[in-house]
Amino acid sequence: MFWLQIIKGFISVLRSGQTPRQIAAGFALGAIVGLMPFLTLQGLLLWLVILVFDVNLSAALLAVTLFALLSYIIDPLLHAIGYFLLVDTSSLHGFWTSLYNAPIAPLTRFNNTVVLGSFVAGFLLLLPVYFGMRHFVLAYRTHLHTKVEQLKIYQIISKSTLVKWYDRIKNITS
């Protein structure tokens, strides 16, 4: 049910409210968080950025969900990227070694293949996702929203009591 509320919220913001840039930024940041394993220092910092700055929370939560599922599927690829950077790229060994001996860096778990691979992949996807999402929001507001609101499933979700309760909570934090 929670995820239905997020989808409903996301569809509402697509239509109006926050700017396309806020929605795209929330989605792009959520994408990085979703790709990475839980409990890393950079993951916590990204959550702080999402919560402190005025980016769209529904877009961020939806992106976390979608990209977490995606990362589960492409986990071997992320591992391969991380392994390539950590092991096969000898020119980076000095950098990793100094980072490994630095005081705070180990808390980022950068020396884990999947953590590094997903962080790099998320970072590389940041701009494409941001611009792609902004373009999608603009397109949605111009052409698609009337069609989506006529869908029966959208009407069921929007009239749910839980969704209304979620809206009230969300308004407190936004």
Next chain:
Amino acid sequence: MRKKFVYFVLVPIVALCVVLYLFIDGWAESGLESAGEAIVGARVEIDNLHLSLSPIAIQFSRLRVANPKDPWKNIFETGKVRFSLDFWQLLRGKYIIETMEVDNLILGTKRTTNGSLPKPPPTPANQTSAVSELTSALGNEAQKAPVFDLNKIRSELKIDSLLNTQNLRTVQYIDSLKLQVRDASQQWQTTLNDVEKSKQRLADVQSSINAINLNELKTVQNITAALNNVNNAYKGINDINETFKNRRAAVTSQLDRLTTSVNAIDSYARSDYEMVRRLARVPDLSTQGLTKLLLGREILQKVSTYLSWIDLARRTVPKYVSEPKDEKPPRFKGQDIHFPVDRAYPKLWIKKIAISGGEDKAQNPDCFYAKGEVRNITNDQRITGFPLTVSLSGGRASGSDFTFDASFDRRPDTPVDNYKVTASNVPITDITFGQADFVPSRITKAVINSSAAVTVPGDQFDSNIKLGFRDLTLVFDRSPQGDIERITRDVLAGITGFNVGLRLWNTAGPLDIALTTDLDDQLSARTKKVIGDEFAKLQNDIRSKVDQRIAEKRAEFEKMFNQKKDEALSQLKGYESLVNQNLALLDGKKKDLDARIEQEKKKQLQNAVKGLFKRP
């Protein structure tokens, strides 16, 4: 900026952190106390702990650690303690302390409250260490020390119960000899039966020889035939004689072996006597025995106490590396790639604890004020590369001094602990001297100089302890009971000092204890003279009873043995004389026949010569 989030979430979080900071001193204090109590097994009290954040440091005004064996005393208490944590290593979850400063370390201070903890559940029996096994072995050794009270020995001495025949090896030995004699006797009987059969042959030979009548032999041919018969009989008797000699030799050698075994009964009887004497706990008045009697139990009990501290150190100082955490594999496990580490740190490392002894020793004149340093307390010595070392020295107002050096090395596969302790001019009061049941006395005043070196590699143990008692005063707890006590007290009263050396080790298996002293030389001469007679009586009593019990069995056995032996020997002797008689008879007959042949030959020669000169 999401202002509502900042106001409603971030600001409350910061406020919560401030509140936590205000209370964290108390939490840290109780946490450290609990950890300390878990290690020591007695109350650990920290006063006025303060945690500061910049730099991250802890200080407290006093630390008291109660003695689990004497909860009304502290093992030690300190004055102000300060240390700071390495911030950057703390961010990596490691507690690295460069220097911990400890002021006014005082050992053995008295407490106003009971420092014991509620009793923990009993530990499983299999968690015994080598040192704790040594401690229990020492307890047993102390129990085995001989009793030195004549009256007690007399009243408790039940020699008859100790003389159980199952305990006496002599009796068992005699029983086994009996069986051997019975077996041998059967063999002898078989041999004698064979010999008996040969008797008939001898009788036949004898009658055939007697039948040869020289007067009836007229011709040389008859005589020669008779001589051949005699020679054949001679040969037959020689064969019988040879067989007889072999059998006699076999019987004789068996008899010799049994006779030698019978002589060994004496040495078994001697060892039986020693065994019964030990069981009766009658002391042997050798020079070694005296000191063990007078001091052994007391010293062994004291050593046992110190061993328990060594055992605590062995169990408390971490063995090798910290145990790996039980990690649940995360959703995206990945692979951790490790890079060279410039300088690795363990989870905990206190590089140095600088301890300063208090200045005003008169405040606690009975306590030791210690100074020195402890280095490299860590959970993983293999990472730091250093063993834990302790170097303390101190003294007290009365002039006593001590040094304590120890190292606890957990880097090699086999952990090694070393201790060196010296103490000088330590006044001693109330040491039991002599056993409570004999010459009960106490050293009420003495000065002791001591040194000890202990090595505990793995499960082995080796310690050398030297004690020098000086200026001692003995007080006797009761009036002398009998002349022996009176004279022994006179001997003891003249002693003003002595040295004791004690070595305990188990490097080659079970625990060995060696106690040496010059006290023996002082004591043995007169004490042996005085009490030697009394113990000689007891020993003679034991000896006579042991001898009596063995003598009964021995007489019974010897009677049987001699009877069988005599029977066999007399039969052999009779047969031997019969054989010899026959041989003599044959010799005589043979000589007669030889002479007769010579005579006949001569006669025939004369007749032939006469025939030559006869006219036809």
